[in-house]
Structures are given as structure tokens and as C-alpha cells.
Amino acid sequence: NAGVTQTPKFRVLKTGQSMTLLCAQDMNHEYMYWYRQDPGMGLRLIHYSVGEGTTAKGEVPDGYNVSRLKKQNFLLGLESAAPSQTSVYFCASSYPPRRGNQPQHFGDGTRLSIL
């Protein structure tokens, strides 16, 4: 059972560089989410998607862009990386809340350091 897979697991960037984090899920979930977690803190929602071709802003969207071209994939982009974006990034997916209270399933994270 693959579940939610995040690529890459680790990355070091220089300030100003760009990169894309990939999230893939094989559970046919409509909803997908990107969170970030800073040391000693809980997760904060960056962006989310309620279906293919749709995205929405979360709590901390600035500096990030997302795309959901396929149902199973959700991409998180950093156009010009900043040291403040050093964090662990988690992707999650779930069925829509309207189908009952569906838990979110998380990947194992991408550890991103920006120098």
C-alpha cells in the first residue's frame, strides 16, 4: 500500500532558486493538502485542492504556488526560495467531508533547507 508518496525526501536549495515538490496518492481521494511544519510547532495549511483542476489558499500561502492537473498528483512550487521557507512539508489526501468525516492520510514529508 503506497498511500501518499512525497518526492523528494530531502533537498537543500540556495536562496532564490526554484523547485517543485511532488505528492502522489493512490487512494482515489478527491481532496489533497499541503502543510508545513516548523520546529516545535504543529502543521499549518499552505494550499489545498478539492478536485482536479482546482486549488485554494490555506493559512500560509504566500511564496508558494500549487497545481492539480491530475487527480492523483498535487504539486507545490517555490518560485524563489527564501530561508523562511526552510521547513518540513507534508502532503495529505482525503475523501470529501460531505461523504462523512473522512480522516486525512499523510505522506512522510519533504525536508527542505534553504541557505
Place this chain on the structure above:
Amino acid sequence: DAKTTQPPSMDCAEGRAANLPCNHSTISGNEYVYWYRQIHSQGPQYIIHGLKNNETNEMASLIITEDRKSSTLILPHATLRDTAVYYCIARSGTASKLTFGTGTRLQVTL
């Protein structure tokens, strides 16, 4: 989502029951109580959720008070592998996001 309050840390002896409390005094009628845990640096793992009634699954039991202002997650026989940060989250049935606080760091010891 209603604010939840948890103790920052707890200890439990291996083999004993771990009882993790959570206060959610402002919870509204359509908000469920969810529990997740995060082991070391892994992604959060769903444990259990409930609305009014007590719930049990293969991982844990969830006891919700009658007034719904607090709940307790019970790990019946804690093992070293249960050492983790446990998050209690109040979430409405239609909400998209989960609001994570700082959770309770459970340390299971020999």
C-alpha cells in the same frame, strides 16, 4: 474550529494504559474530535475520531464527556512504539483543513 488544550507532555510505563486528556470547551455541535499522532519526524497518523459516542478501534479508544467539553484518548497497552506527539483536533464535518496545536508528547518507558 474550536480551540483544544492538551498537556505538553506525559509519561507512561510500557504495558500500562496511556490516558491522554484534551479540553475543547467551546466545541460546537457539528464538530468532531479527531486524534492524530506523529512519531519522530514521520507524517501524522490518524488514530480515531468521534462526535458524541465513545469510539474504539484497533489502535485506541476515545471517551467523550456527555457535555462534549473534553475527551480522553486511551491506548490500552502502551508500547515503546507509541512514543509520539499526540494531537487532539476539533473539526467541523464540512471543514477542509485540520488545525494542529502543539499536542502532547507521550514518552513510553520501560
